[in-house]
Amino acid sequence: MQDIEFHLRRQDFADQPRVIACTDGLSVTAFRYPSGVEALLVENERGEIVVLPFMGQMVWSAVFDGVDLAMGNSFSMPRPANCIVETYGCLAFHSGVLRNGCPSPQDNHLLHGEMACAAMDRADLVFGRDERGPFVEITGECEYVMGFGAHYLARPSVRLHAGETLFDIVMDLENLSSAPMELMYMCHVNFAYAEGARIVQPAPFTPQHVQVRTAVPGHVTPNDDYLSLIRELAADPSAMETLDQPGRYDPEQVFYVRGLPADAHGDTHMMMRLPEGGAFGISYPVAAFPKTVRWILVNGDAQVAAFALPSTCEPEGYLAEKAKNNIRMLASGERAVFPVRLGYLDAAAAGEFETRIHALQTA
Numbered sequence: 001m002q003d004i005e006f007h008l009r010r011q012d013f014a015d016q017p018r019v020i021a022c023t024d025g026l027s028v029t030a031f032r033y034p035s036g037v038e039a040l041l042v043e044n045e046r047g048e049i050v051v052l053p054f055m056g057q058m059v060w061s062a063v064f065d066g067v068d069l070a071m072g073n074s075f076s077m078p079r080p081a082n083c084i085v086e087t088y089g090c091l092a093f094h095s096g097v098l099r100n101g102c103p104s105p106q107d108n109h110l111l112h113g114e115m116a117c118a119a120m121d122r123a124d125l126v127f128g129r130d131e132r133g134p135f136v137e138i139t140g141e142c143e144y145v146m147g148f149g150a151h152y153l154a155r156p157s158v159r160l161h162a163g164e165t166l167f168d169i170v171m172d173l174e175n176l177s178s179a180p181m182e183l184m185y186m187c188h189v190n191f192a193y194a195e196g197a198r199i200v201q202p203a204p205f206t207p208q209h210v211q212v213r214t215a216v217p218g219h220v221t222p223n224d225d226y227l228s229l230i231r232e233l234a235a236d237p238s239a240m241e242t243l244d245q246p247g248r249y250d251p252e253q254v255f256y257v258r259g260l261p262a263d264a265h266g267d268t269h270m271m272m273r274l275p276e277g278g279a280f281g282i283s284y285p286v287a288a289f290p291k292t293v294r295w296i297l298v299n300g301d302a303q304v305a306a307f308a309l310p311s312t313c314e315p316e317g318y319l320a321e322k323a324k325n326n327i328r329m330l331a332s333g334e335r336a337v338f339p340v341r342l343g344y345l346d347a348a349a350a351g352e353f354e355t356r357i358h359a360l361q362t363a
Contacts, residue, residue, distance in 0.1 A: 003128035008053055013038040023127060024134035025162035033077040040125070042136055042158075046165045047344070049158070051138050052078055052090075053123035056116050057156040059092040064165035064344040069280060071190040072303030084116040088302075092189045092342070093117075094171055098150055100184035101315030102217040109318055111219075112188065115154060118142050134162040143176075151177040152330075166281065166343035173338075175330040183328040184321060186293070186311035187340045189282060193296065193303040196275040197243045201308075202261050202268060202360035205238035210294075212237060213254035215316055220251045229253075243272075243296070243305060252297040256314060261360045262286045269357050270308040277347035279354075284310040284340045291326070310340055 006020065008030075017031040020040075029041040039060065040051045047064030051057065060078055062069040075089030084093060093116045095101075099109035110116075122141040129135065137159040145151040155172040175181040203209040212233040216222050229248060233239060237255060240248075260268040262285070270292075271281040289310035297304050309315075313326040321327055330336055345353050 003126050005127075006125040008040075008123040008125055010038055010054060017041070020125065021127065024129075026127070026134060026136045026160070028125060028136055035077050035079045037078045037080060039078070040138060042138070042160050044160060044162050044164065046163060049091075049160060049167060051158050053138055053140060054120045055081075056094055056118045056142075057120060057123075057138065057140050057158065058090045058094075058116075059158060059169065060090045062091050062167075062343065065278070065346055067274075067278060067344055069191055069344055071192055071306075074301045081117045083110045084112050087117065090190065092169060092187065094154070094156055094185070095188040095311075096185035097152070097154065097171075097173060097183055098144075098181070099318045100186055100311075100313055101317045101321065102219065103317045104319055105218065107317045107319055112186075112315075113184065114144065115142070116188075118144070118154070132161045132164070135159050145176070150181050151175075152181060164343075165345065165349075166341055169340045169342065171338040172335065173330070174335045175332055178332050180332065181330045183330045183336065184313045184318070184326075185336075185338055186309055186313070186315065187284070187289075187338060188306070188309055189340070189342055190304045190306050191272060191280045193243065193246070193249075193298050193305040194272070194274050195243060195246055197305065198273045199241055199243070199294075199307050200271045200273055200279075200354050200357050201257065202270070202357050203257060203259055204361075205241050207234060207237060209258050210237035210240075211256045211258060213256065213316075215320070217316070222251065226251055240296070246298040246303075249296045249298040252295060254296075254315070255294040257292040257294055257308070260286055260292060263356075263360060268292075269353065269360065271345065271350065271353055271357065272305060272307045273350060273354065277350065279345040279350035280307075280343070281345045281350070281353050282308045282310075282340065282342040284338075288312075288336070288338050310338070 070091035073089035081087040095112040126137040293309040295306040
């Protein structure tokens with residue numbers, strides 16, 4: 001089957017949802033939120049994802065087998081934004097790419113960088129077939145160019161296959177400048193918090209492998225209990241393996257997961273096993289993502305268990321990451337590709353996935 005590609009235009013999105021195409025158990029519906037943000041509802045037999053094709057290509061939401069994957073939040077819909085905090089309710093966004101993380105008072109960049117809410121120059125819809133079967137893919141391009149500064153092309157994509165509950169997010173970056181480019185990228189996946197869930201990872205819950213963040217970012221107001229908990233977790237992070245005490249995650253807790261092994265394909269795998277037996281799962285290549293960050297926050301406004309944030313750096317802002325030598329350099333003309341596979345696993349698939357993770361740990 002030859003791929004069929006549709007070019008998307010903003011004016012083709014209306015307040016009333018309109019089915020663009022459907023084939024092989026897949027359908028795509030275009031609509032515009034009351035806020036004015038364009039969206040694509042992509043459905044298969046097991047569920048759906050909502051993608052914002054012109055707004056950083058965020059994955060706003062995902063529901064499979066009736067399970068909502070996205071963080072709990074205060075946003076009833078995505079809102080036009082320049083900074084991610086102005087619309088912080090999505091399942092996944094592209095964090096970076098020139099700057100990343102929480103800026104310190106000495107930094108001058110946006111929280112999580114310029115790409116998160118970037119206006120896309122182009123968006124397309126592709127129907128095709130690969131080794132996994134029929135798929136629909138949303139692609140796009142965003143050219144960033146600054147006089148006397150950086151110049152790059154971002155080509156993100158989201159692919160969902162027929163009958164599957166896992167999907168693929170890819171960021172493809174190319175340095176178009178004649179000079180080397182600093183690169184700080186994170187695939188920021190905000191899974192829903194589930195009380196009683198258990199994090200399964202291919203590394204032990206020891207201080208050497210799960211390091212709690214001790215630096216307090218500007219958006220967090222610490223108290224004595226919070227600081228005491230950080231000291232406790234620094235000595236024994238295994239207390240966070242099971243998410244059974246939501247009060248411990250307000251303010252947020254952040255961890256750096258070290259030494260993750262990879263399978264024969266170069267991928268590592270992690271999951272959050274839900275009390276009812278299913279799971280949220282994620283896989284990514286450790287060569288592309290040398291860092292893994294964990295962020296958990298539970299309060300009246302947000303409920304999120306971002307148990308694995310694949311990244312090239314840690315999220316402490318440009319100056320701190322530069323001091324830690326965590327900034328990657330992309331040569332003139334060089335491309336870097338960052339693939340992530342994520343989604344929902346039913347009880348049977350979750351059991352198989354957990355076995356795969358444990359096999360990595362014992363390999």
